[in-house]
Amino acid sequence: MKTIIYIITKSEVGGAQTWVRDQTKLFQEDFRQIIITNSKGWLSENNHAENFYYVKEIESKYSLTAFLKILRILIKEKADTVISSSANAGLYARLCKIFYKHHSIYVSHGWSCIYNGGRLKKIFIKVEKLLSYLTDVILCVSDKDSDNAKNIININPNKIRTIRNSVFPQETRDLKNIDCLKILSVGRLAYPKRFDLLIDAVKDIEDVSLTIIGDGPDREKYKESSNVKLLGEVKNFSNFHDYDLFILISDSEGLPMSALEAASSGLPLLLSDVGGCSELVDGNGIITKNCNDEITQHIRTIIANYNDFNSKAFVMSKNFNINGQKELYKKLYSKLN
Template identity: 30%
Template sequence: MKVLIGMTRSDTIVSGSFKHICQIGEKFREEAAEVVYVLGGNGEAITKLRSAGFKVYAMPNLKREVSFLSDFCSLFKLIWLILSEKPQVVSWHTAKIGALGRIAAMLTFKKSYYVPHGVPFVNTPENVGFERYQVIEKALSYLPSKIIGVCEFDKNEYLRIGVSEKKVLVIRNGMLGKTSEGWKLTDGPVNFITAARFEDQKDYVTLAAACHKLHKENKPFTLSIYGDGQNEEKVRSYFANIPDGIINFCGVVSNFADKLIEADVFVLSSFWEGLPRSIIEAMACKKACIASDVGGCNELIDQEKSGYLVPIHDIDVMYNAMTQYIDNKQNIVEHGLAAYEIYTHQYSLPVMLDSYAKEYGIINEQLKANMRQEA
């Protein structure tokens, strides 16, 4: 069996969507399926996949922004790829290739899935053009492709705009974690950590303002920021008046879990989300979490038991949430253990990967049962 997996961008290897397509690709390969990728641009994500032994097509003209000429050319390239590679299943991840790919799949009569990794038409002022995305998604929903939401919030948003319930299913994100027996609370500053692209989706303004307030109040803390993106200089400017050593920009790392296990509390400040894989990874590493109350974040965090949910733009609530861990350090341990308990029951990686493999028809349960009986 062959599966073609597509994603819009290739300029970063730290995004949750990229980690996701890597993990399902490895799972499908383990199950003896042939996996081929197609990614927009010509970035480091393509290099990483090729180094892992996958066949990867680059589409330099595929861009997030609407461009009728480049979109038309990209659509024909996707059709050509499907016809030449002859996959049994195509799987599209993120909005632009999700739109073009579903059209290409219909025209080539292929079984198709779309995984948005965050509903593109969330109604928030920061999501510029959400009304356009809503119209497009409603129109595309009439195509044969199924839509896989990563949380109940995703599913409910599609139902809200009138998409048939038969077209939408939920497979919750899952992650691997890493724990360290060497980690322990100290008398030093609380070490907060975040990982998010420097783009319009992420609310670094609120996080920075809360950090300024903590610094002004002489609260002992540090914040390590991992990520990259087009708004990096702007984000750095938000924290400019806080001394180095308190705020640390750490760039991109290949294994963020190694950094998580050294930290105390994970923070994610966003304007919109699906079901953030970064939070799940933090939960898997037994970390308490603070997150904006958007998308499926409230499905992950048990308020005041495993972490804190913060309304968008609410500097005071973000400040208070961070202060809770600075002033009451035992909460770091207790909330981290509660987060891990939620993770193990609902968001472990094997559960997610098996769900995708079964849905795509890569794992045949009856065939596996027969093989076990024969053995």
């Protein structure tokens, strides 16, 4: 049985961590699976891997200790395929390719070197291109990520594969009439998420309630009100079907797992026009600019035409099932394509 090692920088709850969790569940009978991350956390408590290794130093971008520890683990466990997610993990995992032969896959969950590079953006892009030479496959989770890999980072197109993020089927909500629109937003309360815009957009809309699920360093910036509730982190939240509309306002995304889970539950979507978000919307919601007035207007449009959005979202809910992607992943991990 082949050994797959997933390397991810942090074990906290997040989209990339959810992706790793779902991969270990999808392949629990097919591969021997191991995870390397920084410390115990949400991911270490929610996975189907055989073993876990903790490398605290992986949190630093420039740690010889992290590199040596990870290299020793790959050698010890005789890793066949190494799948890295997030920038730091991707750096160390691919440098290990120089000293230990394996099938190296890097997963882009939205190119941080492009969206979060700041003044060093050009340098980070060049580093990412150099690292691609040590990578057998660049796995993109959306068509937008794939386009950016080719056209902005200039990665060899022969190394790029695109498998759109999907999720295990969620409980589907019933088609129903609504009196008060129950809006849900799920995400870490930190940049690049823009809960400030969302809270401001709903404050003056009648018959609307907003529930935000998540925690993070920006928690103290946001206050509850008569129609805004902050529930904090809810471990393994899956009650999307209890709500009427899912909204994610963000300055950068790959293909957000929370939006996929909401779509799988049959919720209409209102998503920022970033990353691959537009690939999830086809009559089942609206793509918006990160502008307060536009977000407010789109919410009103969804309310006025709710039955149409609701019906299409119900039909679209079957399109996001990860089980339909299993053979694509399996061939990729087994070096069959």
